[in-house]
Structure formats: C-alpha cells, structure tokens
Amino acid sequence: MELTEELKTKMIEVLNLEEMTPADIDENAPLFGDEGLGLDSIDVLELIVLLERNYGIKIADPKQGKEIFASVRTMADYVAANRTK
Amino acid sequence: METMVTHRVKLTPECLEVDGQRVAEAVAGESFLMQLYRKYGMGYPKFFKMDVLCRVGFIASELLLAAEGGERFVPRADRAVILFNRNTSLHADRSFQATIADAEDFYPSPSVFVYTLPNIVTGEIAIRNKYHGESEFILLPEKSETAMNQAVERALMDKETTSVLAGWVEALSEEEYEAEMELVSS
Amino acid sequence: MRPKVVITGMGVVSALGVGVDANATALMQGISGIRTARYLPTDHLEFPVGEVPMDNEECRRMLALPPGRPYSRTHLLGALAVREALEQSKLLDHNGLALISGTTVGGMDVTESLFPEPLPEGMPDVPDCGASTNDIADTFGCFDYTSSVSTACSSAMNALIMGKLLIESGERDIVVAGGSEALSLFHLNGFKSLMILDRERCRPFDKTRAGLNLGEGAAYLVLESETSALNRGAEILAVLSGAGNACDAYHQTASSDDGEGAYLAMTQALQDANLSPRDIQYVNAHGTGTPNNDASESAAIRRVFGENLPPVSSTKSYTGHTTSASGSIETAFCLMAMKYGFIPAQCEFENTDEQCVVPVSKSNTSNADLSYVMCNAFGFGGNDSSIILSRYE
Numbered sequence: 033m034e035l036t037e038e039l040k041t042k043m044i045e046v047l048n049l050e051e052m053t054p055a056d057i058d059e060n061a062p063l064f065g066d067e068g069l070g071l072d073s074i075d076v077l078e079l080i081v082l083l084e085r086n087y088g089i090k091i092a093d094p095k096q097g098k099e100i101f102a103s104v105r106t107m108a109d110y111v112a113a114n115r116t117k
Numbered sequence: 118m119e120t121m122v123t124h125r126v127k128l129t130p131e132c133l134e135v136d137g138q139r140v141a142e143a144v145a146g147e148s149f150l151m152q153l154y155r156k157y158g159m160g161y162p163k164f165f166k167m168d169v170l171c172r173v174g175f176i177a178s179e180l181l182l183a184a185e186g187g188e189r190f191v192p193r194a195d196r197a198v199i200l201f202n203r204n205t206s207l208h209a210d211r212s213f214q215a216t217i218a219d220a221e222d223f224y225p226s227p228s229v230f231v232y233t234l235p236n237i238v239t240g241e242i243a244i245r246n247k248y249h250g251e252s253e254f255i256l257l258p259e260k261s262e263t264a265m266n267q268a269v270e271r272a273l274m275d276k277e278t279t280s281v282l283a284g285w286v287e288a289l290s291e292e293e294y295e296a297e298m299e300l301v302s303s
Numbered sequence: 304m305r306p307k308v309v310i311t312g313m314g315v316v317s318a319l320g321v322g323v324d325a326n327a328t329a330l331m332q333g334i335s336g337i338r339t340a341r342y343l344p345t346d347h348l349e350f351p352v353g354e355v356p357m358d359n360e361e362c363r364r365m366l367a368l369p370p371g372r373p374y375s376r377t378h379l380l381g382a383l384a385v386r387e388a389l390e391q392s393k394l395l396d397h398n399g400l401a402l403i404s405g406t407t408v409g410g411m412d413v414t415e416s417l418f419p420e421p422l423p424e425g426m427p428d429v430p431d432c433g434a435s436t437n438d439i440a441d442t443f444g445c446f447d448y449t450s451s452v453s454t455a456c457s458s459a460m461n462a463l464i465m466g467k468l469l470i471e472s473g474e475r476d477i478v479v480a481g482g483s484e485a486l487s488l489f490h491l492n493g494f495k496s497l498m499i500l501d502r503e504r505c506r507p508f509d510k511t512r513a514g515l516n517l518g519e520g521a522a523y524l525v526l527e528s529e530t531s532a533l534n535r536g537a538e539i540l541a542v543l544s545g546a547g548n549a550c551d552a553y554h555q556t557a558s559s560d561d562g563e564g565a566y567l568a569m570t571q572a573l574q575d576a577n578l579s580p581r582d583i584q585y586v587n588a589h590g591t592g593t594p595n596n597d598a599s600e601s602a603a604i605r606r607v608f609g610e611n612l613p614p615v616s617s618t619k620s621y622t623g624h625t626t627s628a629s630g631s632i633e634t635a636f637c638l639m640a641m642k643y644g645f646i647p648a649q650c651e652f653e654n655t656d657e658q659c660v661v662p663v664s665k666s667n668t669s670n671a672d673l674s675y676v677m678c679n680a681f682g683f684g685g686n687d688s689s690i691i692l693s694r695y696e
Binding site for chain 3: 192194198203204205210213214217218225226227230231232233234235236237239240241243244246247248249250251252253254255256257258267270271274277
Binding site for chain 1: 496497498554555556557595
C-alpha cells in the first residue's frame with residue numbers, strides 16, 4: 033500500500049475517526065484547525081506514538097509536530113525520510 | 118431547601134427512559150450507545166474518542182437536555198454539573214494500564230490517559246454545552262439519594278447556580294453501565 | 304447570615320519535608336525539594352520529581368501503625384498531615400468530625416506493587432479513591448463522616464470548598480479538609496505520554512518552561528465556624544473568606560487561550576469574599592510550568608487584575624506538581640506566608656515571557672504584611688477553583 037494510504041488507515045484507527053474512510057481524507061488538507069480534520073493537541077501526541085511504534089521515529093518535542101503533521105502529505109514525506117523500520 | 122426536578126433520564130444497556138417513559142430499547146447489532154448516538158443524530162465526532170464513562174454521560178446528558186428543549190450551546194455559568202459514581206474511571210484506568218503492561222510493547226496512550234479521571238465526563242458535558250458553572254464529580258461508597266441530594270442542594274446555595282445537571286453515572290464496560298441523570302432547579 | 308469559616312489548624316507533608324516548620328523554612332530559604340526519584344520504582348529517572356523525603360516504613364513508624372500489611376502512601380502521607388492539623392487545633396480527642404479528602408491516585412501504589420501483572424478480569428475490589436480517605440479517617444478516632452473529592456488537580460481545593468459549604472449550610476461545625484496524593488507509575492507514565500514532563504526543574508512562567516515535575520504530598524486544614532472556634536478557645540489562623548469554582552468548558556486537558564474558567568473562578572472567589580481585585584496582595588498561582596497552563600492562567604490573571612497585578616508566584620518550583628493535593632498544600636503555603644509575612648519567591652525563574660506574568664523570584668523577593676491572599680488550583684476536565692484567605696480580625 034502507498035505510504036499516504038497506509039497512514040490514513042492507521043490514523044483512522046488510532047484517532048477513532050469512526051465515520052471516516054481513507055477516501056474522505058485529502059492528503060493535502062490541513063489536519064488541524066477548523067477547515068481540516070479538526071484534530072487537537074491530544075491527537076498530535078497520539079500521532080507521535082503512531083510514528084514511533086510503526087516507523088521507529090522518535091519525536092521528543094511536541095512542538096515539532098506542528099510542521100510534521102500539517103497534512104497527510106507532509107507526514108508521509110517525514111516518515112519516508114526518517115523511518116528506521 | 119426547596120428543589121424541583123424538571124426532567125430525568127435513565128439509561129441502561131437495555132433501555133432508555135426519559136421523564137419516566139420508555140423511549141428506546143436496544144436491538145441486536147452495535148452497542149446501544151452507538152444506536153442512540155445515530156438514532157438521535159447527535160453529530161459530535163468527539164463522541165468516538167471518548168471512553169465508555171464519557172460516552173454514557175454524554176448520551177444521557179444529550180437526551181436530558183433534548184427533553185428540556187429551548188436553545189442550546191449558549192454559554193452560561195448558572196448551571197452546575199455534578200455527577201457521582203462508585204468506580205470512578207476504572208474502565209479507562211484498565212485500558213491505560215494495558216498500554217504500559219508490556220515492557221516490550223510499551224507505548225502509553227495519551228488519548229486513553231486523558232480519560233483516566235472521572236471528572237473528564239463532567240468536563241465533556243460542559244464543553245459540549247458551554248457550561249462555565251461549577252462542575253464536580255463525587256465518589257460515593259454506594260448510591261445514596263441522601264448524599265446526592267445534599268451535594269445538589271449545597272451547589273444550589275451558591276447564588277451563581279440556578280440549576281444542576283446531576284446524576285449517577287457508572288460505566289464498567291460497553292455492556293455494563295447505568296446512568297440516572299436529572300435537571301434540578303432551586 | 305451565613306457563619307464565617309475560619310481556619311484553626313494545618314498540617315503539611317511535601318518534598319520540602321514533614322510538617323509546617325520544615326515546609327515554611329524551605330520556602331523562606333528558597334530551597335527546592337525537586338530531585339531524582341529515590342522511592343518511586345520507575346525507570347524514568349530522567350524526570351525529576353518532588354518526593355516526600357521518607358520511605359513508607361518511616362511514615363508507618365511515625366504514625367505508630369501496626370506492621371505486616373501494606374499501606375498506601377496516599378494514606379500514610381495524608382494521615383501525617385491530618386495528625387499535625389488535629390494537634391495544632393487541639394482536636395485529637397474530639398469526636399464527630401468530618402474528613403473531606405481530595406485524591407485521584409488513591410491506593411494506586413499498592414495496586415502496582417501487589418499486582419505487577421495486569422489485573423485478572425473479575426478482580427474483586429481494589430482500593431478505590433474513597434478507601435484512602437477512610438483509611439486516613441480510621442487512623443484517628445475522630446471522624447464520623449468522610450467524603451472524597453476527585454476532580455484531578457483541583458481536588459484538594461474543592462475539598463476545602465466543600466468543607467466551607469458544609470459549615471456555611473450549618474450541617475457541620477468542624478471539617479478537616481484537604482488532599483493527599485502519592486506518586487505512582489501509572490500517572491508518571493500518563494503525564495509522560497502527554498509530553499508535559501520537564502527533564503529539568505520546572506520553571507513556571509519562564510519563557511523556557513518545558514513542562515511540569517510531578518510531586519506528592521498532603522495537606523489538611525481544620526475549617527471551623529467562627530462560633531465553634533471562639534467557644535473552644537481555638538487559635539484562629541485566618542478566615543477562608545472566598546471560594547469560586549468554574550468550568551473552562553474548552554478541552555479535556557488543555558486550558559483555553561483566554562483562561563475563561565480560571566477568570567470566572569477568581570472572579571467568583573472575589574465576589575464571595577466581598578473583595579475587589581486591588582485588595583489581593585499575593586496570588587499563589589496554579590503555575591504548573593507547562594507552556595499551555597501558564598499562558599492561559601496569565602491571561603486570566605491579567606483579565607482579573609488589569610494593570611495592577613499583585614505579586615504572583617508558583618510554589619510548584621519547590622514541591623513539583625502535587626496534583627490532587629496541590630490545592631491544599633498551596634493554601635497551607637499561603638497561610639505560612641500570612642503568618643510569617645513573606646511572599647514565596649520562585650526558586651526557578653530567569654526569562655520573562657510576554658505571554659506570562661512575571662512571578663516573584665529570588666531576585667525580587669520581599670517581606671510582606673499580608674491580609675488578603677488568593678490561591679488557584681486547576682484540574683483536567685477544565686475544573687478551575689480559586690480561594691481567598693483573609694486575616695482574622
């Protein structure tokens with residue numbers, strides 16, 4: 033599966049986006065704020081756990097999350113460049 | 118103190134009663150909580166992120182406030198939220214414990230941890246309804262009308278507070294829970 | 304007219320030591336109790352904590368409790384603080400007192416030590432939060448009423464507020480109220496998962512602040528109707544003159560940008576005490592050291608006090624964040640400040656942050672004659688409380 037699709041599936045699972053399918057998530061749309069998926073600060077933390085658990089990426093400072101998790105696309109780029117598993 | 122119960126809701130895994138009338142019963146399939154969420158078109162995606170205690174409290178409060186009618190989601194500080202149970206957030210506590218039980222697969226879940234407090238359910242109800250009044254979650258050794266009434270009356274002594282969303286909310290799992298919630302006015 | 308609620312006793316246990324004297328001395332000398340964990344069996348030694356400097360066995364001996372059964376640290380710390388409060392108020396031989404205790408962790412430490420593996424399904428009752436309150440009460444022969452308040456980090460302050468209301472309503476003359484919380488692996492890991500633990504000592508309101516340090520401890524106050532205190536000839540330490548509780552209604556754990564809940568709580572406390580903002584001479588802030596709390600609380604303090612900010616500080620730089628006990632521990636610190644005439648200066652502060660109030664720190668510490676003091680405690684769930692102490696005259 034393509035990385036962006038894989039990330040969408042995992043996000044739906046760990047963030048309990050119950051009523052969404054991968055097709056509903058635009059890979060370039062913002063994940064945070066009112067216009068995007070509307071994720072919050074706890075969701076950022078859960079995404080940090082997702083990256084560590086699945087791709088062996090450690091993020092120590094949650095502030096870094098803002099850029100990495102701007103969209104599914106930026107997240108996929110970051111994973112591709114930094115994954116250790 | 119003279120108080121008046123204006124509306125009440127009783128929710129169990131089998132049925133829902135509003136103001137003493139049985140208005141919905143569980144049918145086979147997904148959980149009764151989910152059935153009610155869909156049936157009443159609550160449209161609040163955060164519901165899916167909640168632990169079971171919050172889900173039970175949320176559904177019961179939505180139905181109670183629907184029974185009250187009137188305009189909702191207007192910020193107000195004159196309504197307190199006071200809930201009670203015996204087993205605090207035990208279900209969420211166990212779920213979080215499961216994420217730190219295995220040293221080989223050790224990923225404490227932040228979104229589970231935030232629900233390991235019983236008063237998150239009072240907070241969720243306040244967030245949904247923009248209630249800035251008093252909020253309190255009280256643990257009792259057993260369900261006691263006397264103790265609960267005392268706490269509600271105490272809250273109503275405060276001149277800020279004119280009504281209380283109060284009740285017993287216990288949730289041990291998706292299949293074992295009970296909510297008895299009412300709106301009380303002074 | 305509602306009865307005036309006065310304070311006739313206090314007891315404190317924190318990382319600064321056991322008892323009012325040890326705590327007051329450390330606060331006046333500016334010595335923090337935050338260091339590497341010694342008693343909590345955690346692997347995460349990179350996060351300093353505010354541990355009470357005694358193991359459970361020492362606590363048990365001090366309380367002369369029988370050996371041979373496990374005691375929750377929440378019980379032990381709580382009983383030490385309650386005993387000191389009862390002694391000061393000369394109530395150890397009294398009957399029919401009420402105990403209201405705030406806690407969230409309760410007997411978690413015992414559960415963790417007895418059941419290192421996940422609990423089996425259908426496990427019989429494990430010690431709940433209320434059990435630790437009852438254990439504390441049973442250590443003494445004084446109590447015929449107990450209640451536990453569990454509103455996360457505002458628990459102990461809400462216990463004080465509940466005690467005040469019980470006395471004002473005429474239900475009780477004397478209430479011992481406060482909170483106790485021991486460190487546990489469960490909540491250390493939980494706060495770690497929220498990425499709000501600092502690896503250094505916490506620096507509330509500092510531009511470089513990077514989170515909180517967890518702490519533990521207990522504090523209880525003897526609350527009493529003025530009439531009862533005068534009839535008994537008890538020494539009156541201060542008046543619990545105002546209290547407010549409001550909900551931020553913003554997020555389960557984060558505080559709103561404008562600090563609405565905190566603003567409402569402080570405003571209500573002022574109204575309850577019939578005071579205006581300019582009467583307040585010191586604010587003991589909730590000031591956890593997390594970027595979010597301190598900015599939000601600062602916004603709220605600025606909204607309440609406007610241009611004329613009273614001195615503000617967070618004593619969590621001494622004790623760590625003692626979570627459910629913080630509301631009563633910090634209220635006890637306010638009583639010490641009033642008694643000894645000083646404003647607790649933060650032991651960690653260097654860099655001013657535009658988003659935050661500038662706290663009283665070692666560089667600008669001062670003596671003070673305090674008549675009106677405010678103390679804040681905010682909890683997850685947006686449960687925000689504030690109380691005001693006034694000099695008794």
